Amino acid sequence: MPEQAAEALGQGHQTLAERLSAVQTAIRESCLSAGRDPSEVTLIPVTKFHGPELVADLVDLGVRRFAESRHPEARDKAAALADRADLEWHFVGQIQTKKARQIAQYVDAVHSIDRGGLVDALSSIERAHPLRVFVQVNMTPDPARGGVQPAELEALVEQVLRTESLDLQGLMCVAPLGEEPRAAFAELRALGQRIRPLAPSATALSMGMSNDFAEAIENGATHLRIGAAITGKRPERT
Numbered sequence: 517m518p519e520q521a522a523e524a525l526g527q528g529h530q531t532l533a534e535r536l537s538a539v540q541t542a543i544r545e546s547c548l549s550a551g552r553d554p555s556e557v558t559l560i561p562v563t564k565f566h567g568p569e570l571v572a573d574l575v576d577l578g579v580r581r582f583a584e585s586r587h588p589e590a591r592d593k594a595a596a597l598a599d600r601a602d603l604e605w606h607f608v609g610q611i612q613t614k615k616a617r618q619i620a621q622y623v624d625a626v627h628s629i630d631r632g633g634l635v636d637a638l639s640s641i642e643r644a645h646p647l648r649v650f651v652q653v654n655m656t657p658d659p660a661r662g663g664v665q666p667a668e669l670e671a672l673v674e675q676v677l678r679t680e681s682l683d684l685q686g687l688m689c690v691a692p693l694g695e696e697p698r699a700a701f702a703e704l705r706a707l708g709q710r711i712r713p714l715a716p717s718a719t720a721l722s723m724g725m726s727n728d729f730a731e732a733i734e735n736g737a738t739h740l741r742i743g744a745a746i747t748g749k750r751p752e753r754t
């Protein structure tokens with residue numbers, strides 16, 4: 517991890533503005549050392565478990581995209597911030613089929629498309645623009661971890677491509693807990709190549725969190741979902 521990222525996670529940066537700025541600097545440095553253009557990488561701060569006040573503070577600092585992982589918490593926050601112009605909400609958590617249509621009413625993108633039943637549920641949504649989606653791939657054999665198994669990836673991608681209400685951006689993963697993350701990120705990049713003939717424009721890779729975004733950038737990440745390094749320690753859930 518670059519020094520800046522380590523600092524952002526430690527005690528060096530106490531205010532939200534300082535932590536955000538340290539993460540942005542660390543992302544730029546990681547891009548440069550990986551020979552990548554920083555403009556290829558989109559930072560999406562994850563604000564789950566934090567209140568709308570923290571989101572408002574980030575808006576004041578220039579952030580326009582936010583990721584959330586739970587409904588209805590995400591819906592309530594989006595509603596509380598509805599008077600702020602041009603915010604984008606990304607849903608990154610597991611989605612219950614019966615909640616899918618509600619979630620699609622207030623988000624701009626879903627990173628956690630992991631099964632055909634969810635695609636079916638989203639096929640009849642009514643929106644001004646198609647919902648941007650990422651197919652989440654499970655990098656572990658544990659089905660509880662969320663994501664489609666790599667062997668089933670093409671079938672799910674084809675189903676998304678047939679669904680007019682959805683606009684496939686690319687793939688998403690969470691690196692397996694407690695393992696060196698590079699192998700998983702390299703594998704997601706390879707899976708992105710594997711679906712290229714089916715979905716030539718779905719080139720995005722949503723991968724990299726507070727503790728592993730440098731490794732994700734090295735392996736081609738285009739969307740970073742970073743929570744704690746920016747927001748500080750998450751409040752206890754109530």
Ligand SMILES: *Cc1c(COP(=O)(O)O)cnc(C)c1O
Pocket residue numbers: 562564585608609690725726727741742743744745
């Ligand atoms: C919480 C969460 C993140 C951010 O995790 P941090 O370790 O706080 O950066 C990213 N992706 C998903 C799917 C999450 O649930």
